[in-house]
Amino acid sequence: MSDAGIAVERTARAGTAPRILVVEDEETLNVLLTYNLEAEGFAVTCVERGDEADLRILENPPDLVILDWMVPGVSGLEICRRVRGRHATRGLPIIMLTARGEEAERVRGLQTGADDYMVKPFSVPELIARVRALLRRASPDRVASRLVVGPLELDRENWRVHRAGRTVRLGPTEFRLLEHLMAKPGRVFSRAQLLDGVWGLSVESDERTVDVHVGRLRKALSDEGEADPIRTVRGAGYAFDETFGG
Numbered sequence: 001m002s003d004a005g006i007a008v009e010r011t012a013r014a015g016t017a018p019r020i021l022v023v024e025d026e027e028t029l030n031v032l033l034t035y036n037l038e039a040e041g042f043a044v045t046c047v048e049r050g051d052e053a054d055l056r057i058l059e060n061p062p063d064l065v066i067l068d069w070m071v072p073g074v075s076g077l078e079i080c081r082r083v084r085g086r087h088a089t090r091g092l093p094i095i096m097l098t099a100r101g102e103e104a105e106r107v108r109g110l111q112t113g114a115d116d117y118m119v120k121p122f123s124v125p126e127l128i129a130r131v132r133a134l135l136r137r138a139s140p141d142r143v144a145s146r147l148v149v150g151p152l153e154l155d156r157e158n159w160r161v162h163r164a165g166r167t168v169r170l171g172p173t174e175f176r177l178l179e180h181l182m183a184k185p186g187r188v189f190s191r192a193q194l195l196d197g198v199w200g201l202s203v204e205s206d207e208r209t210v211d212v213h214v215g216r217l218r219k220a221l222s223d224e225g226e227a228d229p230i231r232t233v234r235g236a237g238y239a240f241d242e243t244f245g246g
Contacts, residue, residue, distance in 0.1 A: 017043040018135055021062040023053040023079070024097065025071050029120075033066065036124050036197045037131070040183055050074030054082060061089050064135055066127075067114070069098035077112050084113035093134040095127070125176050125198055132156065147182045150245010152221070152229060154182055163221060173198065174217045181230065186242030188233045214238055 020037055024030050025048040034044045045062070047053045051073035057065070065083070069076040076096060083089045096114040110117060116130050136145075136157075147154040151164040159175060161168040170178065176198045181189065189197070191207035199209070214230060222228050229244040 017041055018064065018139070019043045019045070019062040020064050020066060020131065021053060021056060022046045022066045023050065023071055023076065024048065024066070024068045026068075032124065032196060033127075035193075036128065039180065039187075039189075039197060040128055042131075048072070050076065050079050054079055057083060057089060057092070058086075061092055063139060064093045064095070064131060066095050066097060066131070069096055069100060080113040091138060093138045095130060095134065097122070123199075124196060147179065149182055149185055149229070149240065152182070152245065154179055161221075163226075168220055170217065170220055173213055174220060177213055177217055178221075181238065181240035185240045185244075188236050188239045190237040194237065210238075 018041075020042050022030060022033050022037075022044060024033070024046065027048075030046045030048070034046055037044045045056070047056065048071065050071045053065070053067070053071070054074055056062075057079075065079075067076045067079060074082075076098075080094060080096070083092050083094065094114045095116045095118060097118055097120060099120045115134055118127060118130070145155065145157045147156070153162045154175075155161070156179065159172075161170055161175065161178065177194065180194065180197050191210040194210045195207065218228055218230050221230070227244065229241050231239045231241045233239060
């Protein structure tokens with residue numbers, strides 16, 4: 001437990017953030033994925049060409065690859081084939097991204113070696129959930145299953161939250177919102193950043209949506225007289241109070 005009362009439960013290799021290679025030639029999507037994955041504690045490298053990705057995987061294999069189907073240089077399908085054909089990278093988790101939504105194309109991608117498949121536009125929170133699920137299966141010691149800050153505990157695997165022993169009942173959106181904030185105590189997220197990170201690419205909502213769900217989260221977390229762990233930063237956004245429970 002740190003001076004601020006923050007503990008993130010991990011196993012022996014917790015000091016090293018899981019490394020994710022994003023292979024995507026859309027700059028805006030690269031920026032969005034990098035921001036959200038880093039906010040969740042991952043170390044992210046982005047490349048725009050398949051041949052560069054292939055070289056990086058050969059030289060220093062990441063823990064997981066997010067791979068666009070159609071990238072210049074070498075296609076995503078060919079990268080999958082090469083990764084699965086090498087002994088050193090045979091078990092490397094791969095999530096394939098594509099604009100192709102037809103069943104035959106999904107089957108083709110999975111048969112080539114992808115572990116999972118997402119069609120654009122997709123939900124960023126769903127992608128992050130799939131990243132965590134694949135990492136748990138491939139390297140269960142690399143992803144924290146619980147976040148603990150003071151008396152508040154969030155169980156990512158079982159989707160449960162407890163405060164000082166009592167169960168806190170949250171809807172799925174409030175759970176994801178709390179997880180996003182707890183992962184970076186003290187960091188201030190703007191409403192736009194929370195919309196991107198919690199609701200994802202496919203949602204059409206205004207920033208007032210964030211205020212409504214923060215209000216619901218606060219009500220669920222704090223009984224009468226209990227300290228509010230969510231800090232409002234006027235003109236900026238919201239943060240999980242890093243001094244909570246300290």
